[in-house]
Amino acid sequence: MRLWIAFWNIVVKDFRTYYLKPPNISWGLIFPLAWTGMFFIKSGKGMESISSILPGVIALSILFGTTSLLAVTVTFEKKNRSFERLLLAPIPLELLMLAKTSGAILFGVFNAFIPVLMAAFLVDLGHVNWLVFIPAVVLISVASTFLGLFIAVAVSEVFEAQTFSNFFRFPMIFLCGLFFPISALPVFLKPLAYALPLTYGADLLHGAIHGGNILSVPIDLAILAIFCVGLFMVSLRNIRRRWIA
Amino acid sequence: MTTESDIAIKVQGLAKSFGDVQAVTTVAFEVNSGELFGFLGPNGAGKTTTINMLTGLARPDAGTIHIGGIDCTRKPRAAQHLIGVVPDESNLYPELSGFDNLCFCAALYGMGKTERQARATELLEAFDLTKAAGRKFGGYSKGMKRRLTIAAGIIHRPRILFLDEPTTGIDVASARQLRQMIKALHNQGTTIFLTTHYIEEAERLCDRIAFIMSGRIVRIDTVANLVQPLREKHVMQISCPNDVNNLSTQLGKEFPDQAFSSPEPGLIQVEAATPIHVGPLVRFLEDRGAEVAEARRIRPSLEDVFVQITGVGADVMRTEKEKKGGAQ
Ligand SMILES: Nc1ncnc2c1ncn2[C@@H]1O[C@H](COP(=O)(O)OP(=O)(O)OP(=O)(O)O)[C@@H](O)[C@H]1O
Ligand SMILES: [Mg+2]
Numbered sequence: 206m207r208l209w210i211a212f213w214n215i216v217v218k219d220f221r222t223y224y225l226k227p228p229n230i231s232w233g234l235i236f237p238l239a240w241t242g243m244f245f246i247k248s249g250k251g252m253e254s255i256s257s258i259l260p261g262v263i264a265l266s267i268l269f270g271t272t273s274l275l276a277v278t279v280t281f282e283k284k285n286r287s288f289e290r291l292l293l294a295p296i297p298l299e300l301l302m303l304a305k306t307s308g309a310i311l312f313g314v315f316n317a318f319i320p321v322l323m324a325a326f327l328v329d330l331g332h333v334n335w336l337v338f339i340p341a342v343v344l345i346s347v348a349s350t351f352l353g354l355f356i357a358v359a360v361s362e363v364f365e366a367q368t369f370s371n372f373f374r375f376p377m378i379f380l381c382g383l384f385f386p387i388s389a390l391p392v393f394l395k396p397l398a399y400a401l402p403l404t405y406g407a408d409l410l411h412g413a414i415h416g417g418n419i420l421s422v423p424i425d426l427a428i429l430a431i432f433c434v435g436l437f438m439v440s441l442r443n444i445r446r447r448w449i450a
Numbered sequence: 451m452t453t454e455s456d457i458a459i460k461v462q463g464l465a466k467s468f469g470d471v472q473a474v475t476t477v478a479f480e481v482n483s484g485e486l487f488g489f490l491g492p493n494g495a496g497k498t499t500t501i502n503m504l505t506g507l508a509r510p511d512a513g514t515i516h517i518g519g520i521d522c523t524r525k526p527r528a529a530q531h532l533i534g535v536v537p538d539e540s541n542l543y544p545e546l547s548g549f550d551n552l553c554f555c556a557a558l559y560g561m562g563k564t565e566r567q568a569r570a571t572e573l574l575e576a577f578d579l580t581k582a583a584g585r586k587f588g589g590y591s592k593g594m595k596r597r598l599t600i601a602a603g604i605i606h607r608p609r610i611l612f613l614d615e616p617t618t619g620i621d622v623a624s625a626r627q628l629r630q631m632i633k634a635l636h637n638q639g640t641t642i643f644l645t646t647h648y649i650e651e652a653e654r655l656c657d658r659i660a661f662i663m664s665g666r667i668v669r670i671d672t673v674a675n676l677v678q679p680l681r682e683k684h685v686m687q688i689s690c691p692n693d694v695n696n697l698s699t700q701l702g703k704e705f706p707d708q709a710f711s712s713p714e715p716g717l718i719q720v721e722a723a724t725p726i727h728v729g730p731l732v733r734f735l736e737d738r739g740a741e742v743a744e745a746r747r748i749r750p751s752l753e754d755v756f757v758q759i760t761g762v763g764a765d766v767m768r769t770e771k772e773k774k775g776g777a778q
Contacts, residue, residue, distance in 0.1 A: 207560025214557035222545050286541040290602075292507060294558035295531035449509055449526055 211296050212304045219308035223278045229270075229312075234319060236269055255328045260410030261383030262320045264403055267342065268349045268377065270316035273370035275309040275353030280366040283357075283448075292449070302441060306350045313346030334413040337422055341409035344429040348402040351436035358443040377403045382411075387419065402432035457516070458483045458610050458641040459504065464513035466499050473499040475665040476513070481643060481658075483609075486636045488656030489645040490756070496665040497645040498538055501614050504643070505535045518610060531559075534608030538615050538645075540599040544588030548579055548598050551587050552605055559606035566605075573601040576631070593620040600628065610641045617651060629655060653677075653752040663760050673752060680750030680758075686720045686728065687713075688745045690735060697740055704734060719748075 223229065240262045282288040291301055324330060356369045379385070380394060381403040390398060398404050405425040412418030418425065459481040466474040474496040481487040489497050502508035504515060506526035515522045517529035542551045549570055556566030574580045577597040582590065587598060600616060616632065617625040632655060636642055646652050652659050653673055660670040669676070690697070698710040698718050708722040720726055732742050 210560045210562065211558050214554060218543075218546070218554055222543065285544065286537070286539060287543050289507060289537065289541045290555065291558070292527070293505060293530060293533075293535050295527075296558065298527070449507065 208296060208300060211294065212300060212307075215291070215301075215304035216307045216311075219278065219305070220311075223274065224308055224312040229274065232270070236266055236316075238323070240265060240320075255324055256330075256415045258384060259320060259324050260407055260414050263317050263342065263410055264345060264381070264383050264407050265378065266316040266320055267313040267345050268374055268403065271309045271313040271346055271349040272353040272356070272374060273367055274312070275306060275350050276356040276360070276366035276370050277363055278309075279305065279354065279357035280360060280363050283361070284363060288448075298441060298444065302354065302437070302444065306347075306354055309350040309353065310343075310346045313349060314342055317342040317346065330414075332415075337409060338413035340426060341406055341413060341429075344426065344433060345403065345406035345410075347433045348406065348429060348436065351433055351440060352402070354440045355436050355443075358440050358447060377401055380404070382407050382419075402429055402436075405429045405432075456483050457481070458485070458518060459487075459643060460514075460516040461500075461504070462514045464500065464503060464515065465511045466496075466503060466508065467511060472665055474503070474510075477662070477665070477667055478513075479660055479667060479670055481641060483641055484636075484639050486632070486642045486644065486655055486657050488652040488659040489643065489662060490647065490649065490652045490659055491645075491662035492647060492760075494664075495662045497662060498614055499665075500662075501535070501537075501612050501643070501645060505533060505612055506530060532609050534603045534606065534611045536600050536603035536611070536613045536616055538618070540587075540595045542587050542595075542599060542602055545586060547584050547586055548574060548590070548594075549583040551598065552602055555602040556605045561606065569605055573605060577601045578627070593624040596620050597624070597628070600631070604635065604640075608640070610643070611635065613642060613644045615645055615647065617646070617648065625651075649753045649756050650751070659752070661756065661759055669759050676755045677750060677752055680754055682723070683750065684722050684724065684726050685748040685750065686726045686745060687748055688718045688720065688728075688731065688735070689716055689743045690718060690740045691716050691743055692740050697735060697738060700738070701731070701734065705731070 240258075279288065282291075291305070294301070296304075321330070352373060353370065356366060356373070360366050360369055377383075380390070380398045381387075381401050382398065383403070387395060387398045387404065405420070405428045408418045408420055409422065409425045409429070412422060412425075420428075457480050459479075461480070462478045464474055464477040465472075477496070477500060479487075489500065491497055499508065503510045503526075504517065504522075506522065506529070509526055510523070513523070515526075518532040520529040520532070522528050543554070546554065552570035552573060553566045556569055561569065571580075571583075574583045577600070579594060579598060579601070582594060587595065590598065596616070596619070600613070603613075604611060613632065617628050620628070629651065632642065632644070636655075644652075644656065656673060658670065658672050659676065661668045698712050701708075701710045701718070701720075707724070708720050708726065711719045711721075713719050720731065726747075728745050732745065735742055
């Protein structure tokens with residue numbers, strides 16, 4: 206009960222002070238609009254192409270809504286020392302970091318549904334497999350957030366958090382099969398694609414929205430889950446080593 | 451007679467270095483339950499580094515730490531439920547109001563909503579911040595920030611409280627008010643570990659004091675024991691506006707049991723092992739044409755002990771700190 210109070214208040218505080226701020230909300234709206242528009246114009250195929258670009262736009266909305274936001278807020282709190290306040294509280298480190306990341310995970314999930322809502326006005330989404338779609342969105346959000354945590358532990362300045370996030374994010378746009386199939390990548394880049402969590406998330410989304418996934422759903426889900434657990438464990442270990450040094 | 455359970459903090463062989471800098475070197479001490487223990491030392495002595503290790507924010511390179519009987523050596527955060535910490539700089543959320551900051555801190559310790567709101571209101575009142583309760587912490591003045599940071603540190607009524615230079619960087623009136631609050635907490639039975647570079651503050655508040663210099667404890671004792679050797683010495687200052695250099699030498703010849711010096715022109719300092727009788731001295735001086743304006747006994751303070759032990763002038767310590775800007 207006591208730990209639950211602490212957990213819940215950390216999530217609520219982060220939501221109020223960071224995620225529900227107008228710049229973040231408008232970012233969540235503008236971003237998918239811009240990407241959809243861009244690919245829409247580029248493909249020039251009209252409405253049918255929407256369902257083929259939707260998985261990519263959703264994945265990017267999540268990625269851009271979570272990774273750098275978490276990395277920046279945690280680095281900011283480290284910098285102004287309010288993070289110490291959390292480390293001084295009698296909360297197990299695992300639970301503390303789950304509380305700290307839950308806000309960003311939820312924010313990522315909300316962001317994922319903005320392009321879905323937009324698309325729902327333009328095309329029929331009746332055939333979407335929601336049972337695959339929803340776990341996929343949640344896991345992508347968890348993996349992207351934990352990537353942000355990993356980055357936050359690796360840097361000490363806010364601008365470094367931002368730059369380092371981009372270092373991960375931008376290659377992922379092109380390497381993870383969001384808009385161009387992985388089969389179209391040069392041979393030497395293919396192994397890299399399979400080393401990135403978003404590849405499996407994008408595969409799940411493609412499968413759920415218009416069929417045509419490369420790997421089977423359970424395999425995609427399992428690999429994505431392994432990425433989540435792995436990133437979290439590594440981040441926790443780094444926190445113990447670097448922040449309680 | 452103290453038993454293990456009477457000991458709130460027990461530290462043995464504590465050491466910590468940052469690269470080439472040996473911040474703390476084999477520090478050892480015990481703080482009894484309910485005691486107000488002072489950790490006194492100049493800038494860079496290793497006070498904050500020691501507090502960080504005791505409160506689970508840093509890992510020692512060597513040594514053992516027990517807080518409230520819990521072994522925190524391997525698990526630095528094992529005793530967090532027993533302790534409250536007021537760091538040397540504020541660590542609250544600038545974008546939250548004073549009230550929300552306190553409620554959030556209370557929630558971290560698992561306090562329910564009504565309980566934490568009542569406690570926050572009570573502390574805002576006690577720290578004279580009720581009017582600023584709804585304003586953002588980021589806009590508070592230094593003294594207000596300091597007060598709210600202390601309120602946040604005691605929101606969960608910790609058994610052991612760590613205060614890192616609580617009165618640095620705030621005005622005299624607020625500092626006095628804070629010292630009264632620290633005393634009140636002490637009277638309620640809270641164990642307090644206080645670092646400071648204000649010698650008078652340590653003397654006024656603490657039961658026992660450890661002097662720390664360059665990461666080493668040079669002396670631990672009660673305030674009374676520390677000043678005792680100086681109390682046994684009698685010191686008097688006589689001010690004579692005319693030149694006295696000559697006279698202090700002559701005085702030495704006339705009164706061989708007393709030592710005379712001239713710390714500044716126009717001032718004669720007399721030191722003796724027995725009480726000093728002022729009459730014969732004044733007569734001697736006046737007979738030789740000197741005009742005695744004033745003669746007063748000097749009460750030796752902890753400051754003198756500190757200077758004696760460390761060789762660092764208290765005034766040097768103070769100015770260094772103020773140059774640095776003090777705490778937030
Ligand atoms: N994170 C760190 N990295 C490198 N050196 C450090 C670090 N923290 C402390 N030090 C060094 O360790 C020594 C002790 O510092 P510490 O902050 O403990 O002193 P202090 O007694 O609290 O001083 P002050 O009165 O200025 O607060 C100093 O030489 C300081 O430069
Ligand atoms: Mg310090």
